[in-house]
Structures are given as C-alpha cells and as structure tokens.
Amino acid sequence: MASDSNFVQTAIPRFDGHSDHWSMLMENFLRSKEYLPIVESGIQATTPNAVLTDTQKTELEGRKLKDLKAKNYLFQEIDRPILEIILSKETSKDIWDSMKKKYEGSAKMKRAQLQTLRRDFETLQMKDGESVTSYCARTMEISNKMRFHGEKMEDVTIVEKILRSLTPKFDYVVCSIEESKDIDTFSLDELQSSLLVHEQKMNRSSISEEQALKASTFTSFLKLKRKG
DSSP: OOOGGGOOOOOOOOOOSOHHHHHHHHHHHHHHTTOHHHHHHOOOOOOTTOOOOHHHHHHHHHHHHHHHHHHHHHHHHSOHHHHHTOSOOSSHHHHHHHHHHHHHOOHHHHHHHHHHHHHHHHHOOOOTTOOHHHHHHHHHHHHHHHHHTTOOOOHHHHHHHHHHSSOGGGHHHHHHHHHHSOTTTOOHHHHHHHHHHHHHHHHHHHHHHHHHHHHHHHHHHHHHHHHO
C-alpha cells in the first residue's frame, strides 16, 4: 500500500475567466470528490415542520457537510470580486448556478457561439508545415468546445474532418486509411498514430534527401576544384 507521503493532492481548478474550460475541469474535480450531485441538485432539505427519523437526520447532516466542503472548494478558486457579485451564496448549488448564468450566457448566446464554432470547424485546414500533433490538437479544441455547447458530435465526424483537411503530402496515407480501415470504427487515437508514423517517415526521407544533395554538391565542388 502506498504511504500518505506518496499521495499527490489534486489541484483545484482556478477560475480564469474561461467558463467552459473551468466548468469542465471543476465538474471532474467535484465528481472525483463525490460532491458533484450535491452541487448540481442541492441539499434538498425538508420542510421546517417535518419530523425526521434519526437516519434521515444523519443523511441530512451528511448532505449539509458535503455542501459546505463543496462551497469551500468554490470559494478557494473564485476570486473575491466575482464572489461579491453573486447575490446568493447559501449553498454550493447557488454559487454554481450563478456562475453558469453569468459566464456561460443565455441560450441565444450559446447558439450563436455554436454557430461560430461550426463555421470554424468547417473551414479548418491543416497549414503548410504544421505538425500532425498541432493540427489534431487544434481540431480537438474546436470539437470539444462544440460538444460543450451542446453539439452531438461523433468521433467519426472528427476523423473524417481531419482526413479531408490535411495537406496534399498526406494524400497517400489518407487513401490508404480510407481503403483499408472502417472509418466508422476508426478511433481518433488510431488516426493520429497512423498520421504520425507517416509524418516521421517523410521527415526521415527529407533529411536523407538533404544529406544526399549536400554530398552531391560537395562532390561536384571537388571535381571542379581538381579541374581548376
């Protein structure tokens, strides 16, 4: 069993103004602490005059304690000026809902953002000289933002987008993948791996050609020098 000294405390995501990214990180963090249900659903307290059993009282106190801990995490990672404009801070759900309303925008705004992301996705093309890793990262960044804003995007859509937007030097490997693989089940990881292998081969070939050219140039120089 690992000792406590080897335990690494998970960093709490700090709100930096980018609500979509922060929400994703914070949701994952709260889920890992088993606090996300209390943040999303609230304490669900009983009516003031309700008579509770000992078990119900224990459960209610447990929910309240979880809520306090979740609030503590939110307080730690949201700056004071932002907290001051949140009117209701009684529960972690109050804070969470307020942050979403303030920084994620209305449904109309989210639709507009999604439309912009769709255009960005459609016009996305690999740049000359851009690496496979860089282009895949750019594509996934837009895809993840679209998903966050409600777009139901399957992995196959992203795979097809990457395949049809690579630079011409990848035409051979694209044809090979389309002929030999089932694109519907071909994963993004498999695609990136195949493209990286092809890229490495091209880089090695380019280096070999450059070395051969240098050697040829040097040989020609020596011949001319001897004649002189």
